Amino acid sequence: MSLNCSDLCPLWPCEDKKEYKGVWVVGEVSEKGLHEASLQMLTPALKVSKKLRSEVVGVLIGYNVKKYADEFIKHGASKVIVVDDKALSTYYPMLYGDVIVELAKRFKPELILIAATMRGREMAPYIANTLKTGITADCTDFDVDEKTGDVLQIRPPFGAMLLAHIKTPSRRPQVSTARPNVFPVPPRDDSRSGEIIEVKVNVRKPRMKLISVKKIKKEEVPIEKAEVIVSGGKGIGSKEGFKVLEELANLLGGVVAGSRKAVDAGWIPRERQVGQTGKSVKPILYIAVGISGAAQHMFGVREAGVIVAINKDENAPIFRQADYGIVSDYREVLPKLIEYINSLKKEPRLLKELIE
Ligand SMILES: Cc1cc2nc3c(=O)[nH]c(=O)nc-3n(C[C@H](O)[C@H](O)[C@H](O)COP(=O)(O)OP(=O)(O)OC[C@H]3O[C@@H](n4cnc5c(N)ncnc54)[C@H](O)[C@@H]3O)c2cc1C
Incomplete structure (x- = not known):
């Protein structure tokens, strides 16, 4: 017996996939500027758009955000949709989410990519749920099913040595997130130019109010x-045991x-x-101590880069x-390594070479 998608899910009828075009990357702007993780999402966006023969579109929403549109274009986007509105000067997840939803209804992208930052993790499920579509979080790769044009959202399932290929076969747009540093930022090309589309959206009154912001001290x-x-x-x-790791990290200018x-044992913060x-991290040097x-x-x-x-x-x-690899008890090897690095301090050039 063959079932069609409306039998399976009468509340979420099938979309006409042909109406949907373009791969969106939602940009995150804070007081520090455009988040690097948003630019990293251009890498999978460019890969998928090539296979779908569509274009990559950056989406910027907030207040005073238009100035970042060019960054998207220089790194590979063909167009940028900008909603620059004073009513969006404070980030509220549902307010921002509603603006993306409205844009998606108007422009009908086939895929929306959002970096899984704190904000992205809040907004992406809200957007997908409001649009009554599927979402795949923490993807590590993307591909396209050549037959159906569905995006293959690839990620490891919890606790298994497999890669799941997840599809959103009947609804559009498809929504996916990937964590920061899983993809590199595509190379910058200053000769690139693209279209900036400024859009007016009715921003509704937020249902919450920001009372104060307390910055967490990050030393x-x-x-x-x-x-x-x-x-x-x-x-x-033990927690005590981490002191020698801290000493080594300080000597190498690391963390x-x-x-x-x-983390579960409470020896270091989550x-x-x-x-x-x-x-996901991308240091030049990763020293793994007592890790299986x-x-x-x-x-x-x-x-x-280099893993020791x-x-x-x-x-x-x-x-x-x-x-x-060093096969040894860390309590024996780390003090010796620290002693050796201390001796190199008189020769900063050698220390730099050791790290690189
Ligand atoms: C869904 C899911 C998600 C997970 N996510 C993560 C994650 O994000 N990050 C993560 O780390 N794990 C994650 N885990 C857990 C992961 O599977 C492992 O259990 C965990 O990484 C093991 O931690 P470990 O290497 O510190 O401990 P162990 O596996 O217990 O290894 C300890 C190692 O220390 C060595 N050792 C002991 N004493 C010394 C000594 N004195 N000197 C030198 N070496 C010594 C031992 O030989 C051993 O190899 C996840 C698991 C699941 C199921």
Whole structure:
């Protein structure tokens, strides 16, 4: 028996897919400017748009945001839709989400890509739900089903060594997110030009009110921006044990991170977790100490330059993926490494070479 999609889901009838064209990347602008993660989403957008023979469109909403449109174009977008309105000067997830929904109804894109930042994670499900369409979060790759034109939204399922290919077969637009640093920013080309479309949207009154903003003190560089990371796992054994990792990280101008087991044990804060349910990082040097190398952890270091593993078990899986491995108890090797690096301080050139 063959069922059509309206039998399966009478409330969400099938869309005429042919009416939908274009791959959108929603830009996130804060007081720091256009978020790099939004530009990173142009990489999968360009790949998918090539296969769909459509164009990449940047979407910028907020107040005083038009000035960022050119960034989108220089990095590969053909057009940018801009809604620049004082009523959008404060970010409210539903307010911003409603503007995207209205634009999507008007322009009918086939795919909306949103970086899975804090804001993206709030807005994307709201947008998909309001448009009564599917969403795939935390994609790691994209492709296109040549027969149907559906986008294959590829991501690892929870806890398995597989890659799921997820489709939204009957509804449009398709909505997907990817985490920051999973894709690189496409190269900038200053010779590129494109169209900027300014749109007026009726912005409704927000149903919430921002009363005050309290900035969280961040003394350290966030791990996703660090060039050197010394990362500890369950093998460190205690919070106390992380002190020597901190010492090594300070010497190398880096930061400390860790595996989920180290986070669950309360030895390091959750925002320093590397991996599938933590953060993706792209340091020049990643030193993994007392970490076994589970797939969910290694997922977060795919973009790392050189990986050095220190583990007392010579059969630890991490040695299969590390560029350099030291089979030893970290309590023996790290003090020696610190002593050696301290001796190089008199020769800063050698220390720089060691990191690079
Ligand atoms: C859905 C899902 C999502 C997940 N997401 C993440 C994630 O985002 N990030 C993540 O890290 N994990 C994640 N995990 C957990 C992951 O599967 C592993 O359990 C975890 O990464 C293991 O952490 P570990 O390597 O610190 O600990 P273990 O696997 O216990 O390894 C400890 C290692 O330390 C070594 N060791 C012990 N003592 C010493 C010593 N003195 N000196 C040197 N080496 C020593 C041991 O030989 C061992 O290899 C996820 C799991 C699931 C199911």
